[in-house]
Amino acid sequence: MTLLSSKRFLLSALLLSLGASLALAEEQDADKATVETVEEAETYHSPQVDKDKAFFMEHFDDQEAFEKKWVKSEAKKKGVAEEIAKYDGQWQITTPIKKAFNADLGLVLATEAKHAAVSALLDRPFVFGDKPLVVQYEVTMQAGQICGGAYLKLLSKGTDTKADLRSFHDQTPYTIMFGPDKCGSDNKLHFIFRHRNPVNGSIEEKHSKKPTERLEEIYKDKAPHLYTLIVSPDNTYSIMIDNKEVSSGSLLEDFTPPVNPPDEIDDPNDVKPVDWDEREKIVDSSAVKPEDWDESAPAQIPDPDAVKPDGWLDHEPVNIPDPEAKKPEDWDADMDGEWEAPLIDNPACSVGCGEWKPPLIPNPSFKGKWRPPLITNPNYKGRWAPRKIPNPDYFYDDQPFKMTPIHAIGFELWSMSPNLLFDNLLITDDPATAEQFAAQTFTPKLSALTKYEESFLDAAVQFVAANPWVWAVVVLLILVVIVIYIYVRAGPDEDVEEALKKADAMTPDDLLDEEEQEARGGKASLEEPADDEEQSTLRKRKKDDGSGDASKKKDEE
CATH class of the missing domain: 1.20.58 (Methane Monooxygenase Hydroxylase; Chain G, domain 1)
Structure with a gap:
């Protein structure tokens, strides 16, 4: 054979x-008996809320309603190459990969490494008054997230029509940007609001401080997460993930740059005088090196009191060839050189071997290089700083909560991971309504997915045990x-x-x-097969050295 x-x-x-x-x-x-299978996903009913309490509510369960309500951007992203500027990422209404309910759908950004933008008008504009702004939505990073955002933008007044939304792009004015964003090891949870300077009318983005909780897990667990932002009329805010607070603070104190500028600034015209001396200490120019200062003395000398230990072997080597080592059978002196046994510690050197030298100790006569001492500078005037003048752009806004009214909501994203899923989006002025909405959507969804995973695991364990x-x-x-x-x-x-x-x-x-x-x-x-050229070369080599015929003859035998 x-x-x-x-x-x-x-x-x-x-x-x-x-x-x-x-x-x-x-x-x-x-x-x-056959092993019990996991029960099919439960019947799902789209959530409902009091319309008087909701400025915007979207569950993405109705394809036809989505197409009437949401507008895909026809604009191009500013400041990028023409070939990638178009918002051509694909948005789909589809079932989640991990399905909790039969009829529960979501908005999915299906493509990766493409710009994508879609937006919708609010049912009625949100005007900042005496009630809080509550923004809540779900994100499922179904493939995890390598690099990209999953945040939303609350678009400012001026995006009042669908024609405006067709021009939605990265520089469209927004009032608030909120949601997760990641690239590499930089895990962010944005809360940014745009603030208008009442003195000169300029607009500046204000970024909230980082969350107190670690966020790595939400970008890789591929599970749905609920993001909630509450901004209150008393200028405080709270950010929650899965109903757990991860960040909170004040609009006046916890944003960079701060809302209100300083009342004084450095005078840009003030210049440091030429004779201003900032040196606190100077070299004593009158100091002279002492005559007995020896700079040539070494830092260490041999210990004069050290004695060579008894048993020290001066003429024994520290290492010897391993007497038990054997030259390998395949050792080729012509190719590998003369074989030598590897060295091991000399067992005779229990105390020490080789030339004995006394250890070094610090030299009591060592002084090193002489340098003149430092003395207090009699002309020292301290650190110079420009004088302060009143800030010509100073203002104090004690109500940063009263931001630009919100007229629309949109996703303007780029992601390196496909199948980002968004669901159950709500804008309200009542935190209790947001809690009720989450109780109809996120809570049962999470419970169903947990039950499904536990049932599947239990069934597998029981099946193997049986x-x-x-x-x-x-x-x-x-x-x-x-x-x-x-x-x-x-x-x-x-x-x-x-x-x-x-x-x-x-x-x-x-x-x-x-x-x-x-x-x-x-x-x-x-293992990748060799291409035609490689196979031809191999056959030729076998023919030249006769190995091919030998192999053929061997097979026939």
Whole structure:
């Protein structure tokens, strides 16, 4: 039997063993009760809220209503190359990948590495008065997030029509930007509001302080998360994730740059005098190096009191060749040079070997390089600073809460991860309404997903416990994968034993790692086949050295 036939026989035997095991498993399982499957997703009803309490409410469960209400941008992003400036990212109303309810849909940004923008008018404008602004929505990063935003923008007055929304782009004026954003290890949760200077009319973005909670998990767990922002008339704010507060503070104190500028500024025309001396200490110019100052003395000297230890072997080497070492059988002196045994510590040197030298100690006579001492500068005037003058742009806004009215809401995003899902968006002036809305949407969704995952895990555990033969099937599958891998690596002209050596005792984990890379697109196969040119070269080499004929003859035998 040829080597190739032997390998084929081994592979066939393993496959037949696997088939027999599976057939036996089916026969054994026929008389047992089937394992309970996870219940189908529960019936879902779109949430409802009091229209008088909601300035905007969207559950994305109605495709037709979405197309009437939302407007996709026809503009181009400013300040980027023409070929990537267009907002051509794809928005879809679709079912989540992890479905909690049968009829629950969401708005999905399906594409990656493309600019995308979509917006909608509020049912009525939100004007900042004596009630809080509450913004709430869900985000599910279904593929995790590598780099990109999932925030929303509350668009300012001036985006009052659908025609305005068709021109929605990155520089469209907004009042508030809120939501998660990530790139690399920089995990952010934005709350930015645009503030108008009442003196000169300029607009400046104000960024909130960082959350007190770590945010890494929300970008990689692929689970839905609820984001809530409450901005109150007393100029305070609160940010929550999944109904847990992660940041809070004051509009007047916790934003960068601050809302109100300083009442005094440095005089831009004030210049430091030429004779202004800021040196607190100066070198004593009258100091003279002492005559007995020896700069040549070393910092350390041999210890004059040190004595060589008893048993010190002056003429013994510290290291000796390993007497138990043997020259490898395949050592080629012409190629590898003269073989020498590796060195080991000399066992005779228990106290010490070689030339003994006394240890070094600090030199009591050492003084180092002489330098003149420092003395107080009699002309020192302190650190110079320009004088302060009244800030010509000073103002004090004690009500930064009263921002520009909001007329529309929009997503203007770019993401390196596809399938960002948005759902259950609400703008209200009543925190209790937001809580009720979350109780109809996020809370049951999270409960259903948790129940589904627990049921699936329990079912799997029960199935394995009731069917121990599953472990045998798993082991056989791993063996089949190992054999196939060895076969591919060895090729038809190598012995199985030699291939096993090359595999270097690969573990199932090694194979699973390669399979995972393949599933992610990292490798097309366990080993890429040679192209036509490479195969032709190999055949030619075999023909030239006669190995091809020898192999053929060997197979025939």
